[in-house]
Amino acid sequence: MPNNRFKLWLAPIGLLCVTSALAQSSAEPAGVQLQQIRARLGSARRDSNWPAYLAGAREQSRFLDGSPLSRLEIARAQMRLGEVHAALDDLLAYVGMGQASSFVDTSPEFAALRETAGFAPIRQRLLTNRLPVSHASVALRLADSGLLPEDIDFDAGRRRFMITSVLEHKLVSVDFAGKVVDFAAAPDGWPMMALKIDPKRQLLWATEVAMNGFTAVPKAEQGRSVLLCYDLKNGNLVRRIEAPRPTALADLALTADGDVIASDGDHGGVYRLKFDSDRWERLDTGDFISPQTPVMAADGKHLYVPDYTRGIGVLDLQSKQVKWIPAAGRFALGGIDGMYRVSDTLIAVQNGTDPERVIQFKLDASASQLRSETVIERSTATLGDPTHAVVVAGTLYYIANSGWDVLTEAGEVDAGKKLTGSLIMRAGIKQP
Numbered sequence: 001m002p003n004n005r006f007k008l009w010l011a012p013i014g015l016l017c018v019t020s021a022l023a024q025s026s027a028e029p030a031g032v033q034l035q036q037i038r039a040r041l042g043s044a045r046r047d048s049n050w051p052a053y054l055a056g057a058r059e060q061s062r063f064l065d066g067s068p069l070s071r072l073e074i075a076r077a078q079m080r081l082g083e084v085h086a087a088l089d090d091l092l093a094y095v096g097m098g099q100a101s102s103f104v105d106t107s108p109e110f111a112a113l114r115e116t117a118g119f120a121p122i123r124q125r126l127l128t129n130r131l132p133v134s135h136a137s138v139a140l141r142l143a144d145s146g147l148l149p150e151d152i153d154f155d156a157g158r159r160r161f162m163i164t165s166v167l168e169h170k171l172v173s174v175d176f177a178g179k180v181v182d183f184a185a186a187p188d189g190w191p192m193m194a195l196k197i198d199p200k201r202q203l204l205w206a207t208e209v210a211m212n213g214f215t216a217v218p219k220a221e222q223g224r225s226v227l228l229c230y231d232l233k234n235g236n237l238v239r240r241i242e243a244p245r246p247t248a249l250a251d252l253a254l255t256a257d258g259d260v261i262a263s264d265g266d267h268g269g270v271y272r273l274k275f276d277s278d279r280w281e282r283l284d285t286g287d288f289i290s291p292q293t294p295v296m297a298a299d300g301k302h303l304y305v306p307d308y309t310r311g312i313g314v315l316d317l318q319s320k321q322v323k324w325i326p327a328a329g330r331f332a333l334g335g336i337d338g339m340y341r342v343s344d345t346l347i348a349v350q351n352g353t354d355p356e357r358v359i360q361f362k363l364d365a366s367a368s369q370l371r372s373e374t375v376i377e378r379s380t381a382t383l384g385d386p387t388h389a390v391v392v393a394g395t396l397y398y399i400a401n402s403g404w405d406v407l408t409e410a411g412e413v414d415a416g417k418k419l420t421g422s423l424i425m426r427a428g429i430k431q432p
Contacts, residue, residue, distance in 0.1 A: 029286035030310065031268050037063060041073075050080040065311055065327045067334050068099040068353070079109050088118045095122055097332040098375070100129035101354045130355060133378040139397055139426035140178050145419040147172070148403040150250075151338075151388045152424070153197045153204075155232060161390070161397065161424065164192035164206060166404075167216075167411075171195065171206060171230075174424070184235045188226060190217055191411075194252040194262070194293075197232060204230040205260055207249045212266065214411035225249040227260060227273065241278055243271070251293040251338075256300065263291035263305065270294060270305060270315065284315060287322040293388065295341045297367060306336035308352055314368055323368065331361065331370055338388035338398070342429055347376075349386045349398055355379045358386055358398055360430065376427050384422075396427045 028036070041056035054077035061070035071094045078087040091104065091113070104110060104126060113119055140161075142149065148166040155162055160173045162183065169186040186192050186208040195206040206228045210221040223246030229239035243249050248266035255261065258275035261283070270283045270291050283303070284291075290308035294315075297304060303315040305322075311333035312325040327333050335352020346361040357378035364371045376396070377383050384401030391397075399422060406417040413419060 029268060031289045034060070034063060034289060034309065050077065053077045054081060064309065064334070065324055066093070066329055067309075067311065067327065068094050068097045068332050069334075071097075072099075072101065072103070076107070076109050079113060084113055084116060085118070087113055088116070088122070091119075091122050092125075093329055095125035095129060097327070097330065098129050098357075098373075099332055099354055100126045130379055132380045133357075133375045134380045134382070135375075136358070136377045136382075136396075136398075136425040136427035138382060138423050140174060140176070140424035142174070142180065142422045142424070143178075144168075144180065145403075145421045147422065148407075148419065149387065149399050149422050150191075150193050150402065151195045151252075152390050152397065152399055153195050154390045154392045154397070155197055155204075156199060156392075157202075157232075162195055162197060162204060163399070164195050166191040166193065169208070171204075171235075184228075184230055184237065187228070187237060187240065188221070190221070190224075190226075193248075193250040196252040196254050196260075198254055198258055199232075201258055202232045203238065203258075204232045205252060205254065206230065207243075207252065207262065209248050209250055211248070211411060212246075213409050216411055223247070225262075225264070227262065241273060241280075244269075244280055247271075251291070253294040253296060253303070255296060261294050261303065263288075263294055265290045265292060265308065270303070283317065283320060284322065285320050287313060287315075292337055293339045295339050295346070297341070298343075299367075304339065304341065304346065306339045306348065307334070308336065309334055312336070312339075312346070326369055328370070331373060337386075340389055340391055340396075342391055342394075345429065346370075347389065347391070347396060347429070349389055351385050351387065351404070356383060356386060358383070358389070358396075358425075358427070374430060377425065382423055382425060386425075391429065394429055396429055398425050398427075399423070400425045 037060050044052035057073045057077040064070045071090045075087040075090040149163045151164045160175045171183040173181045173183050190208040190210045193207045193209045210217045210224040212222045225243035225247045227241045247264040249262040251263045253261040260273045262271050268288045272281045288307045292306045295304040305313045313322040335350045336348045337351050338349035340347045344363045358376040360374045361370050362372045385405040387399045387402045389398035401422050403419045408414050
């Protein structure tokens with residue numbers, strides 16, 4: 001969740017404090033490349049070298065495929081150079097991707113632009129993008145406000161949802177009547193994060209992560225992750241596999257063969273553990289910055305990997321090459337926490353966009369580009385900070401109002417705020 005793990009997407013990108021500006025190299029991991037770009041960008045801003053600042057903003061936008069915030073940064077640079085019409089164009093592109101940051105309304109850098117006639121359509125689109133949208137209803141209310149649910153899956157044989165708890169360090173089951181039952185406690189006492197059910201083998205895979213900076217986690221243990229395998233019938237722990245260090249394995253996928261694929265949102269790695277092995281295999285070569293919930297493609301040979309910062313990558317499992325789904329100046333593809341595939345549809349829980357939303361993307365015939373999007377929920381009283389979802393018989397169930405947005409970096413409830421009961425929302429999936 002962005003509260004602690006994924007600030008890369010949410011930080012004001014022109015104001016990041018980076019201490020050095022090393023030469024960019026394509027051999028460097030993506031996270032290092034972006035840090036180097038932002039170092040140059042920050043240095044130019046501090047020196048009031050506005051031509052270099054604009055050049056850095058454009059370099060960053062190319063690296064992030066014209067993401068909404070990168071377009072916003074270009075507009076800021078253009079205003080510094082008095083390029084008002086160009087800034088209007090980039091802000092139009094920003095709002096055209098469904099975004100509505102209050103920064104546009106309040107930043108002194110856009111004050112002169114807000115007085116122009118050209119700002120009127122941007123102002124209107126900002127208002128439109130903030131309007132509530134909901135095609136969902138409340139399916140279940142979780143009474144335990146301290147649970148802080150992160151991931152969810154469905155045990156079809158027993159008609160129950162399985163949910164991980166970050167703050168109470170456990171797995172719980174929830175039936176359709178809303179009855180919550182403890183399933184298993186985290187053996188190491190760390191936050192429980194990802195889970196996936198293997199119905200064929202009647203197993204439940206989950207991760208617990210010694211979250212960096214969390215005061216509830218001993219400092220000596222921070223940076224560790226463990227993959228756990230439970231008997232789905234009785235909650236008995238079958239296997240415990242330590243992950244490479246340091247990692248924060250917070251999202252999972254399963255292959256048809258029962259292999260586990262896990263992503264490390266803190267350090268950029270995507271890993272596979274074959275069903276009959278205890279040895280982790282690195283699947284990527286450094287293209288990801290903060291990979292989230294991986295999704296198997298229909299061909300079984302590729303993996304959709306939403307990167308919280310870069311968008312949606314398509315990872316070839318054999319060659320380890322990544323191709324990025326084009327944003328095409330239309331789609332906001334960053335800030336995805338949970339992602340799921342149903343036929344030619346990718347469903348995304350985006351808690352790193354502004355506003356946060358649950359959205360459905362339609363793939364084209366090549367399954368490598370998008371042709372449309374439909375917002376499922378946005379800017380409602382129920383959504384709060386959503387996390388993950390599961391599809392059950394054509395219906396999407398997702399965690400809303402998780403509670404991540406009231407936590408500090410230390411994993412504690414922020415002063416003056418309080419946790420409230422999370423929701424499981426329900427929405428039908430529209431087919432073409």
